[in-house]
Amino acid sequence: MSSSLPNLNNSDAQSVGTSVAGAAPTFSPLYQQIKALITQRLESGEWKPGELIPSEVELGNRFKVSQGTVRKAIDELAAENLVVRRQGKGTFVATHHETHAQFRFLRLTADTDGPQRAENKIIEVKRVRAPAEVARQLDMKSGDSVIFIKRVKSFNGVPTILEEIWLPGLIFKGLTAERLMEYKGPLYGLFETEFGTRMIRAEEQIRAVGADPESAELLGVPPQTPLLSVDRASFTYGDKPVEMRRGLYLTLNHHYQSELN
CATH class of the missing domain: 3.40.1410.10 (Chorismate lyase-like)
Structure with a gap:
């Protein structure tokens, strides 16, 4: 499985590959695995608060999954206030500096x-x-x-x-x-x-x-x-x-x- 993910680093391939096709399945839906990988990027600071993250198409290509799978993962991240969708602009990392978030x-x-x-x-x-x-x-x-x-x-x-x-x-x-x-x-x-x-x-x-x-x-x-x-x-x-x-x-x-x- 990992050989079919050329755009992922080793940890990405292991996270997705082990859960999907490994010997010890976690029974975690694929979109939740993608959500976890995106969250890891947020935690590491690859995409900083207030910054635009890659599009759903780009993320789908990066993780070798469908755009719908990425969209479902981002839906959950948005519901948890980790990212913010802006119509016509894309998805941004949420920040406490935004007016609507200051009193969250x-x-x-x-x-x-x-x-x-x-x-x-x-x-x-x-x-x-x-x-x-x-x-x-x-x-x-x-x-x-x-x-x-x-x-x-x-x-x-x-x-x-x-x-x-x-x-x-x-x-x-x-x-x-x-x-x-x-x-x-x-x-x-x-x-x-x-x-x-x-x-x-x-x-x-x-x-x-x-x-x-x-x-x-x-x-x-x-x-x-x-x-x-x-x-x-x-x-x-x-x-x-x-x-x-x-x-x-x-x-x-x-x-x-x-x-x-």
Whole structure:
């Protein structure tokens, strides 16, 4: 099988050939094998965020499969927000710098229509040893180095979210308070551009809490004001956890919106 794939490298041939005609079949549909190969290219950086990827015809020729097989693979990648189709232009690697993607992981929506001017106030940035729970969530050893960020996000001048963020120190080496304060784009866009780490998906746990004195002061509300506490674990390619985030959401003028399919 591999000899019939002249445009693939050895790993490509092995990935497709073993599953399709090898002695130990994986029973994975061909389009899913092609999806895995394309994902490997995205992870390796062959096609960078925001870049146009080869056409379905080109990919079909490269992997020696039909255009329909490639299309089905790309359909799934698009559904998972790894790529973006643009009518008449082609398929592009998704990026957190796109306007529609900046709030993909933030489901807090204003109760009224109109522009929402977002601002971030950095409270604290420091390198610390990972507490046991953080280490577990990030698949690290307890005591490994992590970057801790504490900030307040305001919308139209109203403090609305208090966040505590933990990041693996090795991956985000060089991330400083000064860099965060001078950066005006989305935080995940910074991670993507400067640290080569793209958030692919996230898991959240949500509960109702009352504001403790410190949180109340930072959000400008009375103690015990009802808040949504949102614990988020974010993952990059290969389902590798690369961020733990805890947010306290003030819902006086906003609501949490989630689409269920």
